Amino acid sequence: MQQQSPLTLRCCAHSRWPRRREFIEMAINKVKMPDRLAAEGREALKALLGKKSSEATHAGKVACDLTLWNFQLNECISIFNMILDDLKLLGLNKDTLSGSCQTRIKFLIRSFFSESYRFREIFFEMLSSLKKDKLIDRSAILTIKETFLTVFDDILKLRNLMTHQAFDWNDELISLGPACMLDEIGITRRSLTEKENEEEQDRVKKVTKEVRERLLPVGTALSEFFSFFIVALESVIFDNRSFIDVWIQLFDLKEAPMGTEK
Numbered sequence: 001m002q003q004q005s006p007l008t009l010r011c012c013a014h015s016r017w018p019r020r021r022e023f024i025e026m027a028i029n030k031v032k033m034p035d036r037l038a039a040e041g042r043e044a045l046k047a048l049l050g051k052k053s054s055e056a057t058h059a060g061k062v063a064c065d066l067t068l069w070n071f072q073l074n075e076c077i078s079i080f081n082m083i084l085d086d087l088k089l090l091g092l093n094k095d096t097l098s099g100s101c102q103t104r105i106k107f108l109i110r111s112f113f114s115e116s117y118r119f120r121e122i123f124f125e126m127l128s129s130l131k132k133d134k135l136i137d138r139s140a141i142l143t144i145k146e147t148f149l150t151v152f153d154d155i156l157k158l159r160n161l162m163t164h165q166a167f168d169w170n171d172e173l174i175s176l177g178p179a180c181m182l183d184e185i186g187i188t189r190r191s192l193t194e195k196e197n198e199e200e201q202d203r204v205k206k207v208t209k210e211v212r213e214r215l216l217p218v219g220t221a222l223s224e225f226f227s228f229f230i231v232a233l234e235s236v237i238f239d240n241r242s243f244i245d246v247w248i249q250l251f252d253l254k255e256a257p258m259g260t261e262k
Helices: 006-010 035-049 058-092 101-132 138-163 170-175 177-184 194-239 243-250
Strands: none
Touching: 035 058, 035 194, 058 101, 058 194, 101 138, 101 194, 138 194, 138 243, 194 243
16 A cells, blocks of 8 residues: 555545634635736736737746636635525525525535536646646646545535435425425415424524535635645746645645635
8 A cells, every 4th residue: 555645644634624714704715816926917918818928928828827717716616605695594584585495405505516526627627737837747746636636525525425315404404395395396385383484494594504514614625725726836936946845835834825815
């Protein structure tokens, strides 16, 4: 069996990721571009849009690509936060969104995991382009890929747990089923008493709170991973440092670099 590196070992348990802040606001932080990359990317983008690509430096073109990828990543994070917000709304008022409450919760869970795969697509697009630009070599690719897949594995495990296996809030979700099914097939059920309505709302609140608390850490881990990745690339581009050296150094930090923005 091949011996794992210290960096890999640091990334092999759920508590491994350097990390997690208190989730007071129940929102996933966006990935912020480092100042040097952002400035270089803006200048390169202006040159490219002005059809003056010859004026853009190599570093500028790479920074421009990273700026575009950063935009895509933050778009995905915005979708994550919309899902978390919708779950919060349902917890406050189960009738605030149209359709079956139970079906809506399932839809939001599936949407979250579906959007997670977009992060994987962007990641491999980045690796392919960065390798072509000779900014990362084979050993760096293996290291960063191993770290990413470890983070992504947590998402796959949670997806299987929440969509295919018994889950600790499942009884509460199932208890919403019969009434929601009647709503879906168009059978009018009797009006709930005030007490029954409160009890149903309490069940929805319990379910949505549990779902949000499960989804938030894995979404945050993805955001923090890409924060580390982009900061490491900035040092490779502008300081001419080895990616592996920068990557290992970053993992000595206690939280994600750059201070992410919401």
